[in-house]
Amino acid sequence: MSTLSAAEPDPLDILAVDDELGETERDIRDTVRSFARSELAPHIAEWFEADTMPRDLTKRFGALGLLGMHLDGYGCAGTSATAYGVACRELEAVDSGLRSFVSTQGSLAMYALHRWGSEEQKQEWLPAMAAGEAVGCFGLTEPDAGSDPSTMRTRARRQGDDWILDGSKMWITNSPIADVAVIWAQTDPEQGTKGIRGFVVPTGTPGFTVNRISRKLSLRASVTGELVLESVRLPASAVLPEARGLSGPLTCLSEARFGIIWGAVGAARACYETVLNYAGQREQFGRPLAGFQLTQRKLSEMAVQITQASLLAARLGRLKDRGELRPVQISVGKLANVRAALDVARSARTILGGNGITLEYPVFRHMVNLETVLTYEGTEEMHLLSIGKAVTGVQAFR
Numbered sequence: 001m002s003t004l005s006a007a008e009p010d011p012l013d014i015l016a017v018d019d020e021l022g023e024t025e026r027d028i029r030d031t032v033r034s035f036a037r038s039e040l041a042p043h044i045a046e047w048f049e050a051d052t053m054p055r056d057l058t059k060r061f062g063a064l065g066l067l068g069m070h071l072d073g074y075g076c077a078g079t080s081a082t083a084y085g086v087a088c089r090e091l092e093a094v095d096s097g098l099r100s101f102v103s104t105q106g107s108l109a110m111y112a113l114h115r116w117g118s119e120e121q122k123q124e125w126l127p128a129m130a131a132g133e134a135v136g137c138f139g140l141t142e143p144d145a146g147s148d149p150s151t152m153r154t155r156a157r158r159q160g161d162d163w164i165l166d167g168s169k170m171w172i173t174n175s176p177i178a179d180v181a182v183i184w185a186q187t188d189p190e191q192g193t194k195g196i197r198g199f200v201v202p203t204g205t206p207g208f209t210v211n212r213i214s215r216k217l218s219l220r221a222s223v224t225g226e227l228v229l230e231s232v233r234l235p236a237s238a239v240l241p242e243a244r245g246l247s248g249p250l251t252c253l254s255e256a257r258f259g260i261i262w263g264a265v266g267a268a269r270a271c272y273e274t275v276l277n278y279a280g281q282r283e284q285f286g287r288p289l290a291g292f293q294l295t296q297r298k299l300s301e302m303a304v305q306i307t308q309a310s311l312l313a314a315r316l317g318r319l320k321d322r323g324e325l326r327p328v329q330i331s332v333g334k335l336a337n338v339r340a341a342l343d344v345a346r347s348a349r350t351i352l353g354g355n356g357i358t359l360e361y362p363v364f365r366h367m368v369n370l371e372t373v374l375t376y377e378g379t380e381e382m383h384l385l386s387i388g389k390a391v392t393g394v395q396a397f398r
Contacts, residue, residue, distance in 0.1 A: 012269060015310075015311070017311055017314055021082070022082075024079070024080075024083065025086055028079065028087055029086045029089075031064065032090040033093075035064060036090050036091055036093065036094045039060070040091075040094045044094050044221060044362075044365075048221045048359065048365055049220070049359060051216065052223065053221050058105075058133075058177075059132040060132070061105075061132050062133065063131075063132070065077040065130075066091075066102050066106070067106050067110065067130050067131075068105070068126065068130050069083070070084040071114045071126075073126075074123070074127050075127040075130035076114075076126065076130045080317075081258065081317055081325075085258065085316075085317045086262065088103065088262045088266070089262040089263060090266060092262075092265075092266035092267045093266035093267065093270040096219060096263065096370065097219045097220065097222030098221060099259065099260075099263040100219060101173070101174060101222060103260070103263075104136070104137060104138060104173040107256040107258070107259055108138035108252050108253075109129065109137060109138050109178075109182050110136060111251075111255045112138065112240065112243070112249075113136075113182070116240040116241070117241070121200050125180055125200070128179075134180060135174055135180075136174065136178055137174040137180075137182070138173075138249075138252065139175075139181050139182065139184060139201075141170055141172070142154065142169055142170055143170045147381075147382050149249060152184065153168075154167025154168065154183070154184070154186065154229065155167055155186050155188065156188070156197060157188040159233075161236050162233050162236065163234045163235075164232065164233055165185055165201070166229055166231060166232070168226060168227060168229065169183070170226050171213070172226070173223070174223060175203075175210050175224070176224070177223055178203050179202065179203055180200060180201065181200075181203055182199070182200060182201075183199045184196055184248070185197060195244055195245050196248065197239055197240065197243065197244065198239070198243040199238050199239055200238050200239075201229075201232065201238065206232070206233070207229060207232040207233070208227070208228075208229055210226070210227055210228075211225055217368060218372040219369055253378065257331075257334045257378065260338065261312070261316060261337050262313045264309065264337040264338045264340070265313055267345065267366045267370055267373075268302070268344040268345065269306055270366060271341075271349075271363045271366050272303065272306055272344055274348065274352075274362060275351040278351065278352060279295055279299065279351055295351060298348075299351075301347065302344045302347060302348065305344055309336065309341065312332075312336060316330070328389075328390040331378065331383040334377065334383055335380060335383040335387070338373050339374075341366075341373075342367070342370045342374060345366050346367060349363050385397045
């Protein structure tokens, strides 16, 4: 009887899921991983503690081709969806806030312009945004309209050929450093224009104000703000001509959620890798922590959860590359992978003991970041109800 010999599996990718990546996707993975580990990871604890993200990172992300990378033309890289997912994974392995910047720029603001904008709007903004020379934000969420954007109070009314916008938006990523905002507003039914429309608003427009949100305990390496619009006057050319109704913003949210599905795998992997190394070095009762059965159980469960999340992300990536990905499948991925990442982070923190609550290790920072990732781009409850509607045929949230 012959014995098959094979290399031991990589403990960080125990089923070799990344072997399914194409050559270009592997190159992008390696490039982003190298940049993230050498240029971002050494500074992220400092940025998190200071509640900031350096503005010069935007051009560095642009130079790497990360901004709007899955879009075609206008200076965008035009990569596969899977390649974009891999890039999100490698960025979030450093910090969810950094991936949030890239997601907001490319999958919300840039995608809205690319999918729904006029040719003039695309030419004006997309090349500069792809290069990181201009930063965008996406104004949908309001203080009283989170999970139900159809109840938004921001209004747009016609005045001659112009539009006048009034209202506010809350928890808007990138807004304190943004040059342009995509704002969603209800239009005036009395003027025969009822429905939600999107507007391209330069942030220097009179009446447009950004109030930075501080004292956050999560996503501190991501800048967040409240947008206030007081009689903001815009020309007719500011309207996104192809977007009418909720389908406009919801398609953008699906794009951003796809990046989260992959990003959560990166955060989980970073926590697991940290404690796998720690458990092999830290001794208690005369042997390393890795030699205890309970520690091995925790590490094994993490490896299984990360493997399952990786397989799910890879499957959804290929569906998206074929143009077959559906919103309910994105809900499955976002719900499952963020849950898994949070479980991994919480378990990893216990292996670190008291060391787990410091910024010397990335685990607690990932854990508190993931609490926000669990909520934004659709709460657990909304994704569960979306899946519930798909499997029962009955809508339970209206």
